[in-house]
Amino acid sequence: MKIGVLVKQVPDTATKIVLTANGRGIEEGNVKWVMNPYDEYAVEAALRLQGPLSAEVVVFSLGPARAVETLRMALAMGCDRAVRIHAETPLDAFATGNALAVAIAASGCELVFGGKQAVDDDAGQVLQIVAEVLHWPVVSVANQLHVHAGNDGITVHRPAAGGVTEVVELGFPAVIGCDKGLNTPRYPSLPGIMKAKQKPLTEQQSRDLLGGVSPHVVLQQFSLPPDRPAGRKITGDPENVAQQLVDWLHNEIKVI
Amino acid sequence: MTHGVQGGRFLVRPVGEADPFIPEELSPELQQLRGLAIDFVEGEVIPRDDDIEAQTPGVLPTLLKKAGELGLMMVEVPEAFGGLGLGKIAATVVAEGAAGQGSFTAALMCQTGIATMPVLYFGTCEQQEKYLSKLATGEFLGAYALTEAGAGSDALAARTKAVKTPDGKWYLLNGEKQFITNGGFADLMTVFAKVDGEHFSAFLVERTMPGVSHGPEEKKMGIYGSSTVPLILQDAKVPAANLLGEVGKGHQIAFASLNIGRWKLGAATMGQCKRILRRVVQYVKERHQFGEPLAAFELTQQKIAEMAIKIFLCESIVYRYAGEIDRGVAALDPAGATHFRERAKINEALAIEASISKVFCSESLFECADEAVQLFGGYGYLREYRPERYYRDNRINRIWEGTNEINRFLIPGTLMKRMAKGGIDFLTELTTILGELKSGFATVDPAVPLAVWQDQVNQLKKLVIYVGGVAVNVYGPDIQQRQQILHDMADLAIAAYVADSALARVLKLHRRDAAAAQLPLCMVTAYLARRLPELKMLANQAVANIAAGDAEKYRPYGKAVGKFLHYLPFDLVAARRDIAAVILARGEYGW
Numbered sequence: 001m002k003i004g005v006l007v008k009q010v011p012d013t014a015t016k017i018v019l020t021a022n023g024r025g026i027e028e029g030n031v032k033w034v035m036n037p038y039d040e041y042a043v044e045a046a047l048r049l050q051g052p053l054s055a056e057v058v059v060f061s062l063g064p065a066r067a068v069e070t071l072r073m074a075l076a077m078g079c080d081r082a083v084r085i086h087a088e089t090p091l092d093a094f095a096t097g098n099a100l101a102v103a104i105a106a107s108g109c110e111l112v113f114g115g116k117q118a119v120d121d122d123a124g125q126v127l128q129i130v131a132e133v134l135h136w137p138v139v140s141v142a143n144q145l146h147v148h149a150g151n152d153g154i155t156v157h158r159p160a161a162g163g164v165t166e167v168v169e170l171g172f173p174a175v176i177g178c179d180k181g182l183n184t185p186r187y188p189s190l191p192g193i194m195k196a197k198q199k200p201l202t203e204q205q206s207r208d209l210l211g212g213v214s215p216h217v218v219l220q221q222f223s224l225p226p227d228r229p230a231g232r233k234i235t236g237d238p239e240n241v242a243q244q245l246v247d248w249l250h251n252e253i254k255v256i
Numbered sequence: 257m258t259h260g261v262q263g264g265r266f267l268v269r270p271v272g273e274a275d276p277f278i279p280e281e282l283s284p285e286l287q288q289l290r291g292l293a294i295d296f297v298e299g300e301v302i303p304r305d306d307d308i309e310a311q312t313p314g315v316l317p318t319l320l321k322k323a324g325e326l327g328l329m330m331v332e333v334p335e336a337f338g339g340l341g342l343g344k345i346a347a348t349v350v351a352e353g354a355a356g357q358g359s360f361t362a363a364l365m366c367q368t369g370i371a372t373m374p375v376l377y378f379g380t381c382e383q384q385e386k387y388l389s390k391l392a393t394g395e396f397l398g399a400y401a402l403t404e405a406g407a408g409s410d411a412l413a414a415r416t417k418a419v420k421t422p423d424g425k426w427y428l429l430n431g432e433k434q435f436i437t438n439g440g441f442a443d444l445m446t447v448f449a450k451v452d453g454e455h456f457s458a459f460l461v462e463r464t465m466p467g468v469s470h471g472p473e474e475k476k477m478g479i480y481g482s483s484t485v486p487l488i489l490q491d492a493k494v495p496a497a498n499l500l501g502e503v504g505k506g507h508q509i510a511f512a513s514l515n516i517g518r519w520k521l522g523a524a525t526m527g528q529c530k531r532i533l534r535r536v537v538q539y540v541k542e543r544h545q546f547g548e549p550l551a552a553f554e555l556t557q558q559k560i561a562e563m564a565i566k567i568f569l570c571e572s573i574v575y576r577y578a579g580e581i582d583r584g585v586a587a588l589d590p591a592g593a594t595h596f597r598e599r600a601k602i603n604e605a606l607a608i609e610a611s612i613s614k615v616f617c618s619e620s621l622f623e624c625a626d627e628a629v630q631l632f633g634g635y636g637y638l639r640e641y642r643p644e645r646y647y648r649d650n651r652i653n654r655i656w657e658g659t660n661e662i663n664r665f666l667i668p669g670t671l672m673k674r675m676a677k678g679g680i681d682f683l684t685e686l687t688t689i690l691g692e693l694k695s696g697f698a699t700v701d702p703a704v705p706l707a708v709w710q711d712q713v714n715q716l717k718k719l720v721i722y723v724g725g726v727a728v729n730v731y732g733p734d735i736q737q738r739q740q741i742l743h744d745m746a747d748l749a750i751a752a753y754v755a756d757s758a759l760a761r762v763l764k765l766h767r768r769d770a771a772a773a774q775l776p777l778c779m780v781t782a783y784l785a786r787r788l789p790e791l792k793m794l795a796n797q798a799v800a801n802i803a804a805g806d807a808e809k810y811r812p813y814g815k816a817v818g819k820f821l822h823y824l825p826f827d828l829v830a831a832r833r834d835i836a837a838v839i840l841a842r843g844e845y846g847w
Contacts, residue, residue, distance in 0.1 A: 030843070069288075072288065076288060188292060189292075190289055190331065191327050193285055193292060194340055194342075197285055
């Protein structure tokens, strides 16, 4: 059996984001790039099944050349091989999901894990689009999973509204979105890091995979949240202060 | 000499002639190794800080075992013994990345350095087979037991005694070792003792051997969490097969291990400087006074820049050392019968550089920790904030692995030995320098990149040799007792090595990409502009001391010193402002 894992390279969440002059991207100079934290749970989930299912674990990422670092990290953790899908221009979730779905189908993977969302754009769409394109079932957000005794399917727990847990039984193939708490991702070991460079890492072109499918959404502009306006200080005797405060709250802020 | 490594030669070679390894050349894998060490310390070790410092039983050994499982102890152990067989450059990235919690750092550096290296370099095949794989995985935790109550800096004065049993199967060890790092839980200790009370030798002693025990934990100024105990040997029954190396050759093992420990201490203290600077940068951006963040004030920026400069200099020497060791090892026959002994000789050849690394990096860390307290102001004095810890925890680094004073003495001492043995031809160089003092130093070719600074650093080296020459000439063999001049010569030589390494690094970067070399260049020139006039004054005082304050005797020396290092006007404030701007924007020095 083959298990696929989808990973995305994202800026470390502590990064202070600075936009490029044209507002279409971020300045990458001081960005520390890391594996999307939710994807770490996905990698760990796949690696825990590697032995029991005698599975080959293939890790996929659609991203620029630097995404190789993240793929190497997944290989160092224990994945068997990696595929980077190169896109000449940034793709939206729809095109990304399509390209990944085609690559997954070609690889022969029957079970795919990914983080429930990426912490950069927080869109949380790619897994569902991959599943839709492949006509596979998808369960997200998973916080517990068990493989069936006969290795022919998987039980997934997901939290639902009101503190209820949904328990979903799935056969293969399937796509699973992973959440924090599913497991404790391992550190890559030193021998793992050194071995990772011998493991196969291939590259595919998104245009070859997409075969004419084009993005539905084109990014126009990023903008940073507006600075918080400075506070106002009210002075005077208590009667006066209260008068001013009521005046503002009623006439300007319009909350009373 | 098959490995071709000869330390101390930086003094007689012009800047840039050597091709030092620079951290900008680290492969992606090595950067990942460092990343792993950093992630482990931040994810597993620092969160247990309270428990570690309280010496909660089992916490530190358990963390060490975890580090072992990840491979953090196996970097330098050969693949045949379950390690990765990587070199000193790889060990450097792990050492700097694994810094951050002083007690853990001490324990890990002890394990991978002075605990493992004696077996690696001097063990028989059987000893290597038996112990290396266990040390590499952390199954065995190790310690190194050299110091005694009456034998600290004078390590060879040890009184611990080893006597062979009449049947020749055992050695019985008696004595007490002191200040043994990891001693409270170590499974294996390299113990130094005198066979028949005379012949200084090393033994591999396991905790479970009869007659081996340890005393109570010492109450220390800092690194509360690290284990520091006396080791008690009462008729300790050690198999004769556990003699390490030869009887009477223990000093070679002791000093070779210390050399490695000194470089490693340099690497780890450099890593801690980076962590301190990151914390300080965060604080000065947050803390407001007079309506502005501290980061906006000129003097804060100057201090931030000085810390960054120190880190750049530490990196330059620590990685250069590692690169030279790896280059030397690569020239050896990996399967040769004497392979590991040859490696120990390479370490010995770079003893001066190891001492420089120890002294310069530990003092840089001390200065960074001190400035961290200062920049935090009153909060820096409170236990609740990190700088109070930085300040206490770092202090030991100027004491152990040979005090910084002992290490300073070793620098001119070893140089003079090399001169006597003909390894480095200082006499020819001195003759050239004396000629140049008459004719004047060659003019600088402005077409050569950074020519002015190269010239200054070359002159600094010549100044070192000049002062050394005067001292040796006046004092003769008596110089060994003249500790102040040895100390001064060491300071000059340390600065020369640091300047040489850092400027060579900048030249290398400059050749690759002149624009990207701007910040490094700014850091090196700021260092030189501040430090060279100080060094010239130091040299001047040194020759005045040698002249015993006699104006007549001093005159020719003073005139000569005056000809070195003409003052170059330099806007130090502006340079440091530029450096600080980059560091503040980046939020840290970076790894």
